[in-house]
Amino acid sequence: MKTTLHFVALSCALALPVLGQAPAPAPADPFEAGMREAFTIYKKGDAEGTAKKLRELLKILDSKAVTKLGTLLPDALGDWKAEALKTEDSPSGGVTMARTYTSGEKKVTIRVAKDSPQLTELLPLLVNEELLKLANRNVYKVNGHSAVMEGGNKLQVAVDERILVDLQSEGGATEPDLVDLAGKLDVASMAKIK
Incomplete structure (x- = not known):
C-alpha cells in the first residue's frame, strides 16, 4: 500500500509542472519563419544567402x-467546362495561374499573371488603345477593361494595370469565342485583389 501511495505521489509531482506549463506555441507562419531566418543569415554577413532567402520569400x-x-477561374464559364487549375512559374518572375476550358471541340487556356516585373512594362501598352489601333490590332472592352487580340488565337486583357489575363485558343475557338469567354470572367473581383 505504501508503495502505491509513493507511486501516486511521485506521478502527481511529475505531472504538476507539465500541467502548469503554457500550451506549446502554434506552428510559425512559413513567411514569418523565413523572414527570421533571412535576418539571421543577414546578421552573419552572408549577403548572397540573404538574397537567396528573400527571393524564396517573394x-x-x-x-x-x-x-x-x-479562385476567380471557376469550374465552368457558361457552356465552357474547366480542367484542373495549374500553377506555372513565369520566366519574368512571379507565378501564373492557368486553367483550360473546353466546349465541344473548342479549347481555350486562360492564364492570370499578377505583379510580374515584365507586366509592369507590358500592361501600359495594352491599355493604350490608340497605339494598338495604329498597330492594326483588334481592340475590345471586356467588362470595362482593355482587351487586345494578338494574332487570331490570343486575347490579352489588362486589369488594373497589374494583372494580365491571357486567353489562348488551342483548338477551334475563334476570336468571338475568346471575347465572349473573357466577358464571363469576374474581372472586377480580380482588380480588387492586392
Whole structure:
C-alpha cells in the first residue's frame, strides 16, 4: 500500500509542472519563419544567402496573391467546362495561374499573371488603345477593361494595370469565342485583389 501511495505521489509531482506549463506555441507562419531566418543569415554577413532567402520569400508572397486570382477561374464559364487549375512559374518572375476550358471541340487556356516585373512594362501598352489601333490590332472592352487580340488565337486583357489575363485558343475557338469567354470572367473581383 505504501508503495502505491509513493507511486501516486511521485506521478502527481511529475505531472504538476507539465500541467502548469503554457500550451506549446502554434506552428510559425512559413513567411514569418523565413523572414527570421533571412535576418539571421543577414546578421552573419552572408549577403548572397540573404538574397537567396528573400527571393524564396517573394515566391511565397507571389504564390499567395496568385492563388487568390486562381479562385476567380471557376469550374465552368457558361457552356465552357474547366480542367484542373495549374500553377506555372513565369520566366519574368512571379507565378501564373492557368486553367483550360473546353466546349465541344473548342479549347481555350486562360492564364492570370499578377505583379510580374515584365507586366509592369507590358500592361501600359495594352491599355493604350490608340497605339494598338495604329498597330492594326483588334481592340475590345471586356467588362470595362482593355482587351487586345494578338494574332487570331490570343486575347490579352489588362486589369488594373497589374494583372494580365491571357486567353489562348488551342483548338477551334475563334476570336468571338475568346471575347465572349473573357466577358464571363469576374474581372472586377480580380482588380480588387492586392
